[in-house]
Amino acid sequence: MTTQHALTEYLLRLGDSDIILAQRLCEWVGNAPALEEEMALGNVALDLIGQARSWLEYAAELQGEGRSADDLSFRRNEREYRNLLITEQANGNYADTLARQYLFDAWHYYLLQALCDSKDARIAAIAAKALKEVTYHLRRSSAWIKRLGDGTDESHQNMQQAIDDIWTYSGEMLMADDIDNLLVEAGIAPDSAAIKAQWQAHVSATLKEATLDCPPMDSYMQQGGKQGLHTEQLGYLLAEMQFLPRAYPDAVW
Amino acid sequence: MRQPQLMNHTANSLIASDRRPASTAAQPPLAHVWQLLDEVLDPEVPVVSVVELGIVRDLQWHEQQLQVTLTPTYSGCPATAFIEQEILQALHQAGIAYVQLHQQLAPAWTTDWISESGRNKLRDYGIAPPVGSASKRSLLGEEPVIACPQCGSEHTERVSEFGSTACKALYRCTDCLEPFDYFKCI
Known part of the structure; x- marks a missing residue:
């Protein structure tokens, strides 16, 4: 495996x-429990779409097949997608959506922070830009975990259930495979062990403040998304x- | 609206306008071009210019071609392509047709780059300008006091972390009761 191949795969995973996740969040638009929440979810999704474009444009350039970020988004099938399993899980109730978001945001925040020091200057630039946005995402989602966890009996129960349900998909973010290891050696990607320690510290502190039980960190974790093996959700x-660009391949604004 | 080749571009890509001038027409001085672009308004906040917002990072003449370096405010800002078009159009109208637009991500755009005149115009328009500098503390910690752009009261509360566009949060004044947008500090 060449570094360039590993890098392309890594960029696809990020993008x-x-x-x-942005597509999942957009499903709430028109349907969220409050107007402010709808705006927040739409804005978070917009940030993620912008970041995805930056990562996928880079991946497409490395592939060198003349494809665009849109081609990659709209013309690939499940097995060609490299997203984390946690991002494709269904929205569920609002606690489910926030639990998924928080566990992802905490990882995303520490990952981007580390990627700012990547030896790949373009990755470092995209990460520095994205980090500013994701800082807001994390601030918002961790606040909601605390409000609902330490809220009423019902909100506490729903939030605990949501954390327990999504937990098995939280480990994949912190696992490294050959692609990760190769890029760590090249100084392009950060060591996942460092991110794991930061993530675990943030999550256990937040859940504690939210009066929620933190499931065991060594639970069995689902994986496969980074290699293209997905759950039935995707x-x-x-x-x-993908319906519109597939049905009308030549449609333009 | 039709958006030509401007939609698909990368962090390092170039958007070129190939109308190489037939003659070696005089190049307007850069100070004049800066002034020209200072009249191109942001489509979402149509009282501040793209120069006041800090979106135009650099202008250079390279032989007969004007090189314009732009930076996006947010990764997913939907106005980016529109702003590029507006800039090209303003330059073309001023007779500068041979232009290349560059997009530059690093250093990442910060609200610290919004000029003083831009901040005053935002306030006059009813949008509270960013308070403080974009340090990590202001991103992670408590927001400083945001004064109401309508009545100036410091008794305000945050309604939503996110507002009508990616760059704004929604606040409400507890004295005059008016809701208002706050330009987030990033």
Whole structure:
């Protein structure tokens, strides 16, 4: 495996995770429990779409097949997608959406912070830009975990259930495979062990403040998304997201 | 609206306008071009210019071609392509047709780059300008006091972390009761 191949895969993982989570968040638009929440989710999704474009444009350039970020988003099937499994999980109730968001944001924040020091200057530039946005995402989602966790009996119960349900998908972000290891050696990607320690500290502190029980960190964790093996959720999501460009391939504004 | 080749571009890509001048027409001095672009208004906040917002990072003449370096405010700002078009149009109208637009991500745009005149115009328009500098503390910690752009009261509360566009949060004044946008500090 060449560094360039590993880098392309790594960029797809970053970009695909952003775009899939953004698509999930957009499902709330028109449907959120409050107008302010709808704006917040739409804005978070917009930030993630912008970041996805930056990562996927870079991936497409490295692939050198003349494809654009849009081609990558709208013309690939499930098995070609490299997003984390946590990002494709269904919205569920509002606690489910926030639990998924918070666990992702905490990882995203520390990852981007480390990527600002990447030896790849373009990755460092995209990360520095994205980090400013994701800082707001994390601030908002961790506040909601505390409000609902330390809220009423009902909100506490729902939030605890949401954390317990999504937990098995939280470990994949922190696991390294050959691609990660190769890029760590090249100084392009950060060591996932460092991110893992920061993530675990943030999550256990936030859940404690939210009066929620933190599930065991060594629980069995689902994985496969980074290698293109997905849960049944992704196909339905792509069917909706890709319908228009697939049905009308030459459509332009 | 039709958006030509401007939609698909990368962090390092170039947007070129190939109308190389037939003759070696005089190049307007850069100070004049800066002035020209200072009249191109942001589509979402149509009282401040793209120069006042800090979106135009650099202008250079390279032989007969004007090189314009732009930076996006937010990664997903939907106005980016529109702003590029507006800039090209303003330059073309002033007779500067041979232009290349560059997009530069680093250093990342910060609200610290919004000029003093831009901040005053924002306030007059009813948008509270960013308070303080974009240090990590202001991103992670408590927001400083945001004064109401309508009545000046410091008794305000945040309604939503996110507002009508990516760059704004929604606040409300507890004295005059008016809701208002706050330009987030990043």
